[in-house]
Amino acid sequence: MSDQTHFNLSENDIPKYWYNVNGDNPVAPSPVLHPGTLEPVTPDFLSVLFPMELILQEISTERFIPIPAEVREIYKLWRPTPLIRAVRLEKALGTPAHIYFKYEGASPVGSHKPNTAVAQAFYNKAAGTKALTTETGAGQWGTSLAMACNFFDIDLEVYMVKVSYNQKPYRRIFMETYGAQVFASPTDRTHYGRSLLAQDPNNTGSLGIAISEAVEVAATSGGQKKYSLGSVLNHVLLHQTVIGEEALKQMDMAGEYPDVVIGCVGGGSNFGGIAFPFLRENLKNGKRTRLLAVEPTATPSLTKGVYTFDYGDTAQMAPVVKMHTLGHTFMPPGIHAGGLRYHGMSPLISSLYDAGLIEAVAVKQRATFEAAVQFTKAEGIIPAPESSHAIRAAIDEALDAKAKGEKRVIVFNLSGHGHFDMTSYEKYLQGELEDYEYPAAAVQEAMQHLPQVSFPA
Numbered sequence: 001m002s003d004q005t006h007f008n009l010s011e012n013d014i015p016k017y018w019y020n021v022n023g024d025n026p027v028a029p030s031p032v033l034h035p036g037t038l039e040p041v042t043p044d045f046l047s048v049l050f051p052m053e054l055i056l057q058e059i060s061t062e063r064f065i066p067i068p069a070e071v072r073e074i075y076k077l078w079r080p081t082p083l084i085r086a087v088r089l090e091k092a093l094g095t096p097a098h099i100y101f102k103y104e105g106a107s108p109v110g111s112h113k114p115n116t117a118v119a120q121a122f123y124n125k126a127a128g129t130k131a132l133t134t135e136t137g138a139g140q141w142g143t144s145l146a147m148a149c150n151f152f153d154i155d156l157e158v159y160m161v162k163v164s165y166n167q168k169p170y171r172r173i174f175m176e177t178y179g180a181q182v183f184a185s186p187t188d189r190t191h192y193g194r195s196l197l198a199q200d201p202n203n204t205g206s207l208g209i210a211i212s213e214a215v216e217v218a219a220t221s222g223g224q225k226k227y228s229l230g231s232v233l234n235h236v237l238l239h240q241t242v243i244g245e246e247a248l249k250q251m252d253m254a255g256e257y258p259d260v261v262i263g264c265v266g267g268g269s270n271f272g273g274i275a276f277p278f279l280r281e282n283l284k285n286g287k288r289t290r291l292l293a294v295e296p297t298a299t300p301s302l303t304k305g306v307y308t309f310d311y312g313d314t315a316q317m318a319p320v321v322k323m324h325t326l327g328h329t330f331m332p333p334g335i336h337a338g339g340l341r342y343h344g345m346s347p348l349i350s351s352l353y354d355a356g357l358i359e360a361v362a363v364k365q366r367a368t369f370e371a372a373v374q375f376t377k378a379e380g381i382i383p384a385p386e387s388s389h390a391i392r393a394a395i396d397e398a399l400d401a402k403a404k405g406e407k408r409v410i411v412f413n414l415s416g417h418g419h420f421d422m423t424s425y426e427k428y429l430q431g432e433l434e435d436y437e438y439p440a441a442a443v444q445e446a447m448q449h450l451p452q453v454s455f456p457a
């Protein structure tokens with residue numbers, strides 16, 4: 001038993017419910033504001049972008065929301081995902097800690113993102129949506145939604161940050177193989193894109209700009225197209241809770257309970273997905289697991305950002321939400337963990353962090369690659385640069401336990417594999433990777449452009 005490394009569930013163990021932490025959240029949610037009026041939005045505004053079922057999930061306080069049979073059927077392609085004890089890493093570190101990881105890289109596209117992509121495509125199909133728009137940075141989200149739209153026969157337009165479009169052709173081809181149309185953002189397809197290209201034809205784009213373009217296309221389509229977001233929103237984090245629900249059962253099989261659960265945070269969805277079911281156990285069943293979110297020092301929205309209302313995108317078209325933010329005009333430095341380059345943070349994660357129910361730490365780029373390589377050499381899997389942030393923190397926890405002579409049980413989410421990130425690994429191996437300090441001056445500048453919100457008075 002003590003040598004066992006894989007804790008495998010069967011198809012029947014795929015969760016039948018998503019866990020909605022807002023049903024147990026001691027923090028009252030803040031309203032979502034209209035980007036024009038800065039007053040609380042009506043469901044009408046949101047329904048231009050999203051199908052009603054997802055809007056209802058966004059504001060729901062039901063603790064458990066049933067997963068439709070059609071979604072569970074598709075989840076079977078990769079769920080339940082493995083929970084693996086990293087005994088070889090433990091040995092390499094010489095730590096008394098036990099380290100487990102939940103492997104979301106086992107999905108067909110190589111990350112956790114299809115958990116929500118499939119759900120969002122399902123609810124859009126049910127509402128009669130024929131076409132979706134979305135943005136993607138390095139391509140993880142675009143690929144996930146492309147796969148999901150292919151399963152439900154929905155057309156998809158992906159606005160891909162231009163620098164990634166040019167540097168990472170394989171994710172684009174992956175999306176096109178599923179049948180999606182991919183455009184290098186900023187494009188000449190939108191008013192906003194054309195205005196940016198007029199100022200600078202060589203604009204290489206950003207996630208905030210790509211979101212603005214995808215939102216503009218949906219909002220001006222006369223109801224023909226809806227928009228889909230891969231992180232940040234409550235319904236996205238809800239769909240990701242299948243990760244933590246499975247992990248709870250698998251830790252039970254392992255006969256241990258985590259002292260700390262760790263995930264990297266970009267918009268907060270894979271961390272929320274693994275952490276919320278454990279947070280429920282903390283809130284309801286007297287457990288005391290520490291929940292640790294890990295972000296880059298280059299975009300430290302939780303540890304350095306301000307908790308306030310801000311726009312979700314650069315062009316101020318997306319809804320305004322209360323979150324930890326570096327300012328919507330902040331241009332994140334070019335770290336290789338593209339999925340973590342976002343100025344804001346999920347409002348749900350932000351409120352829980354503000355209430356002291358979760359912890360956060362920021363780590364530097366080179367240290368994350370160092371941890372990733374150590375992990376690869378011990379366990380064989382090459383992690384996504386995003387996930388490597390969680391690995392860095394897990395190794396630091398294991399080394400701290402070693403220094404203190406403690407047996408600590410550590411669980412982290414391996415949100416994806418790094419098979420499309422070989423250029424980053426090459427740079428690291430050649431000693432060409434930069435570290436980024438906290439960009440204090442740029443954040444201070446961006447703070448001048450926060451919306452002047454008078455609600456709530």
Ligand SMILES: *Cc1c(COP(=O)(O)O)cnc(C)c1O
Pocket residue numbers: 110111112113140141230231232264265266267268269270271339340384386387415416417
């Ligand atoms: C997108 C992505 C992330 C960051 O997004 P979250 O919503 O914070 O989870 C992390 N890891 C991988 C592999 C990703 O693709």
